[in-house]
Amino acid sequence: MRPVIKLLLFGAALFNGLVTARLFKPQDVVTLPRPGAASLSPNGTFAVYAQSTYHADQDKSVKNLFLLNLQTSSVSELTPPSFDSAQNEPFFLDDSHVAYVQNGQIHVINLDTTDKPYQLTDFPVDIANVKYNLQSKMLAFSAAVYDDGTLEGAKEREDHLRATKKDTALAYDKLMVRHWDAFTQEKQNNIFTVNVEDKEGRYQLANEVHNVLKYTGLQSPGFPSGDASDYDISPDGKHVAFVSKISSTRNAWETAQYVYIAPSSADYFPKAINNQIPAASSHPVYSSSGLLAYLQMSQPQYESDRNQIVIYNPATSTKQLVAKDWDRSPSQIMFSADEQILYAVAQEFGRDKVFAINISDDTITTLTEEGAASIVGVLPDGNLLLSISSMQHPSLLHTLDPKTRHLKMHPASDKLMEHLSHIDFLTPEEFVFEGSLGDKVHGWLIKPSNFDENQKYPVAFLIHGGPQSAWADSWSTRWNPQVFAGAGFVVVAINPHGSTGYGQKFTDSIQRNWGSYPYWDLEKGLDYVLSTYKFVDADRVAGLGASYGGYMINWINGHSNRFRALVNHDGMFSTLNSYYTTDELYFPEREFGGPPYHPLNRLVYERWSPSNFVQKWRTPTLVIHG
Template sequence: MTLTATKFTPEVMLSAPRRSAGIPNPSGKLALYTVSTYSFGDHKKTTQIKILNIESGDSVLLVDEPGWSEPVWLSNEEVLYLKSRDNGCTSLVIRHVNSSTAELSYEAGFINAPISNVKVKKLSDGGIAFACSALTTPGGQLFNPETEKKPHSTAKVYTTLFVRHWDAWNSENCSSIFYGVFDHSDGKYSLRDNALTNALAGTKLSSPVPPFGGTGDFDISESGLVFVAKDPGLDPALYTKTDLYFIPLKTFAESKPPSPQIVKTAGLEGYSNSPVFSHCGKKVAFTRMRSKQYESDKPRLILAPDIYNPDKTQEFYATSDNVGGWDIRPEAILWSHDDTKLYVTAESYARTLIFQLPSTPSKATSLPTPINTPDGSVSSFHLLGSAENDHLFVTSTSLIDNSCYSITHPLSNTCKVISSASKQGKSFGLSRASLDSITFRGAGGDYDVHALVVRPSSFNKADPRKKKYPLCMLIHGGPQGAWQDSWSTRWNPAVFAEQGYVVVCPNPTGSTGYGMALEDGITGDWGGRPYNDLVRCYEWVVDNMPEVDGARAVALGASYGGYMINWIQGHPLGRKFKALVCHDGVFSTLNQWCTEELFFPIHDFEGTLYDNRAAYEKWDPARFVAEWATPQLIIHSELDYRLPITEGLAAFNVLQARKVPSKLLVFPDENHWVLKPENSLVWHREVLAWINKYSGIDDKQRLAERLA
């Protein structure tokens, strides 16, 4: 950001440059990152690859041309990236960071299909192992949709479950991991034989796991390849089970890889995630859940102390009752330089933090505490250089800052900000002074509920009674999720606050980051404790925050948050709000079997629709449509296969038939999320216009404009 916004608006947020996570080079002196910017004037996006000098904080442009993706360091001064070519093909391009001329940018390989999720690893013989993912045909060959013969009919025929997923109809093609090796000769690298080998050919395994699987689903080392994949013996619509597999590779040039070996974890059968090799290449740390039908179960941190003996693994903080002694959800994993420590990210009270612990479970005798990182939440972290004392290059965001690079020193527990894209919020006109949090007793009376609060930048903290602002309550999705002190371009509390609201983002029963008791409390109780927590939240805010006008309150939610908006409509809390907004929400829980991942309703409603119909009926918002009376905006997208568009249409039809003021906004080309900038701008304009109309903010703004 080079300009300072006079007011933080949706246009400012959506057109602000977006930086990727920073990745340091082997020496730890430079960091590689990308920047994308959307112009509403030109109606187009531009993307760049940049290099950050970690010591000075200055950046230089490396690549400014269309069609590139996924840059990674190949050496201290060479970057490998993918370049899209005609007919769906991909070039492997290498560029020297100290060069400003095209002559030192060259093609090191050419693949006749799209590839993604690149990883590289320097080998002891001087070569560089290369791994990526790509779609394959049933025969295990690279699949190129551009050159595929188009059928005359668009019909789809299925005889098994899982016909579509997230925003796409499933096909016979699946994702697989490919590998190869780069040789170095005459100052240049080249992909040996210009060929990649399908590591999973003939195995019935697929990795990365859709729809969100990426480089975190596999890792490479001198020892070979580890990856996670769904159990091919279980129906993926009904079960979450993913196993970790190991393929030993000596050179990454093997044309026929050994068969994958499963890494066993007794008593744990759920999702496996985040496998990471140690620097010695013989150990692997990863996470695994216990339940094979609960997507939000607690991940356990697991060690395979000798990957060549995959039958033996060890769990950190294991307990005899198999509950686990660390009541937190480990996510990303990083080994220390000497392999004696692990750095692990996890949610904790509306932040994602980094925890440090011994890399041997028997030495992890006390629960770890977080190390010092900047305000907000960590999104990525890497080791710097090869120093004796670990330094971490950390990428984070916060509610006011869309990108921050910093260096953390675990030994001294100090942290230094290197670069902030928004000058720590100043470019947006935002500051930490607008942020706060509250804690109130939950519905059961025996637990606390935490909520984030964002006030307008114009708020007078010294005299909170001077002016009243309408309440804007945001209800998160999941339901096993949470509002965090992190940046979002889809649900950004500051956008609403700068309209003139006090924004409250509660994390009620079902939320993550507060222990598994609160998270698991929503199971079989969708409209129970979570709803009553929200009632308590509204009451606490009105009683204890004099700057809030509860009589002009609005509430908004998406996904499960959309479910809760529809549930609120039919219950007393719905009459406390002047307007409601439901994005891709649930109209009827009896329709939950229209979704794709059926293990979700099976777990949350404690059984199938035919075995436990009463549970689905108990928490069905459609049971209470006779009470719907609050003006409501309905938003739904046609590519949302998680919650089909009929859910939005049904809710809108009820509101219209009951003569309740209502509006329907539909996006034919979006999924569960609205991601396209132009669509997102329309989304924000419609949402803000709706709530401002009913909260009275529009009237006050028009009056102020007339007086001015």
């Protein structure tokens, strides 16, 4: 564990006397408090965030708000925890008023008084994905509505259906019918705007609500996993930029998602600014002067194409491609106050790093080297507020000086810091070996608890999903490597061909090669570990994977006999069957070269289908599926 983190965690538990560390257990994964996304006060003094905590004894969770003073690095509980109500999506209306969503409506609390929180909105339906523009005092939020585009109409329709409809049947005339575990509904997410005003220290709505997407057939945030990053408000509050996927009979075959600009007053229809590129775009974000940056992919049907940064000037309708030769795929961008720098988050070598990109000459500076970072905001003094996690701790807030790259970690809530202080998190190591195509392949290794180099230990060989994903130095509430290490296993987690963060060519190489390059990487990586680390027991290796990792478990079962046991969580068994049952047809067509009803394409599906090798399965396998 990094020394600064150990020191902070030790200090959080001093009141308990000597710290007695224990190993990380599965129960900790679900009971450890989970901090959410933070929001900055305009003056940069405070950050507010929601934190959820699961109570196993009652099988219930609480979610309440915490306030971090960035000047004193002190954390206080802003709202009390309760099983009856949860607070989420907090943000600042000004330096002393915090707003948040509770029971689907916005509430406000005054930091300068002891007054009870009050309810700001009373809309007919629940809202979410709230953003606020300080300059124009404008709220924006999303709500699911029907074709008439009104909140009142949505409530009336829901009440009518609840009273008259006796079944749950839905009729569809186009795909997608379902996306992941959510069935497509008749109502769609729309973005609404409304202004607020401060009347004698108490906020209230100042005008009628406007539906920015009314009568357009567009949807934003996207269904089912879109969020507030799908849109942004211009600095003067006059426009909203948002992304929306195409709405047509080709929806299940295409990833095309365009950036639109619309008036916040809804006076005229939105205009697409990049619909000449039939690929995905995302994360629109305005600068202080009104420039609009967003992320743009170029390959149709491909969710894992490289994101490139585009800056659009609404005044001249011109575009600038930033750092076009940078072989990384950013997932988040934000302007500096002077608009000379774009801060970007991108995966690189098993980390989510923060980079500073000089807009004028494309010079790129790496600002963080370890962990998985996201940008909360730019402080008035030019520093960045980041949220950083690692394999050894969940997300914690940090202040970064981009000039010196000095990183200061802030504490979390007492409950979280105390919980962390009692756990001995094991330190991950790294290794690199020569994999398929002569490429260098990167992997992680965590030694087990109470490690003794003279003993032999079993191996938990973890295989990630995606397949375009990666094992990173980040926290996970699902497949957390610390759980396996705490149980006495050597954890091995390799990022084979197809993984992200090692260049786009490395990511793309898995296409039409699901069972070749990645499988060979995993086999070679296991060979490397067994020959390099003498404490690894070659006779006790268990392979575990989910999604694509589960596919690879099935593939391994038909091609390797070196594993003692296998665990397959939601893994593909038949590539052909998966094509005809998936809701995302663009995914298998991109990965396997097209639809399988064409004879040449079918050869690729058949070649990489684990179902064709069941006769060779010999290894005991735990299958988890839902």
